[in-house]
Amino acid sequence: MRIEKHPILTFEKGETVTFTYNGTVYSGFKGEPIASALHANGVRTLGHTHDKHRPRGLYCAIGNCSSCLATVNGKPNVRICVEPLTKGMVVTQQNGRGVLKND
């Protein structure tokens, strides 16, 4: 899903890094939002609602609408449309409300 050729734009891409989403290894560019890296890999369903279990994806992509919440490195309710990707990130789909671990 990456744009290969564009008449106006060139895209600055960070170093290629790998991360996991629900245990599957994907690659993306360091610094791009997690949701953008997932989308480029064809992953568009990012969670399910807590009551009716309806699929959820991103909607605004700028951190406004909270439709894209996921658990990142154990931290729940991260807006992955604005959270920069880093090497080795562990991202898991959040179904329903997130759980904050006591530590």
Next chain:
Amino acid sequence: MIKTDVAVIGGGPAGMCAAIEAANAGAKVIVFERNLSLGGQLVKQTHMFFGSQKQYASKRGFDISKILRDQISQNKNITVMTNATVIGMYEDGVLTIEHDNKYKKVLPRATVVATGASEKFLPFNNNDLPGIYGAGAVQTLMNVYGVKPGDQVVMVGAGNIGLIVSYQLMQAGVKVNAVIDAAPRIGGYLVHASKIRRMGVPILTSTTVKTAHGTECVEGVTLVKLDENWKEIPDSEFYLPCDNLCIAVGLSPLTELMWQIGIEMAYVPQLGGYVPKSNKNMQTSRPEVFVAGDASGVEEASSAMVEGRIAGLNAAKFLGFKTTDTDSKLADYFEQADSLRSGPVGEKIRAGLKLAELD
């Protein structure tokens, strides 16, 4: 407690211009931006702007953003705090922010609210399916990060955003199956509409979304024709495949912070919803709080920049920072704002602004 003369909330086109003007007049300014860099929605605008040279006409949005960012980084009176979300505005003038995961307090002597707007949504069956994205999200994915939002798109909304984003989708190599709009006429400029029609995209007016289809993601959409009273015409439903349904039905001003301190608001449909009442100087019912850009009423980036300049200059002037050219600059900006809103295209905005005038 962080202290400053002027706090600018939001580093988009309006906020950046407000900061530059207030700083040039001599005020110390801090810009609070929730993203990791300045620019707001300008960074995803690939089309050339209209207006006059003063509003960077014939430059592309992302280039304008670069010009403003450079001016800010060279200005010693401006501090930029990114990854800083203003989460509270209090009656005693204190702002609370979340900055790099820390909670901090700020005491400015004047504030410019330039928080922008959020995208409106549309009610229809299954409108929550993944793959149904706001037009801004589509622009962010493809113009900032180089990711296609889908392979084939149905665009909802034939205003300027819907038309421009349709063209941008085709530039990115995405097929646009149709642009639809519930209104009987195309809302955007005909120059944009003709361009995408020439590329073979049908623009279907008096048409709306009935149901989106798909299990985990959108796979297609049932559309329906509307009569002159905006009622569905029986048996006029038809289906179009799409893996991205793009919603471009307008924006609502982000005004939460101004509600928090009891600023006088008005409901003005022409400006996108509730907006703060303000005078010509972009001053709200709280004299030390100014507003600019989409947060004061949804228009477009050129007028947001002019409003930002007016608000920034006036915030500085309110604090006693006045230079020999403050008044001539202001006169120029008022004239620019009037010219951007002139003619039949600006009619709706002019009517809206009248309703939002502070007595």
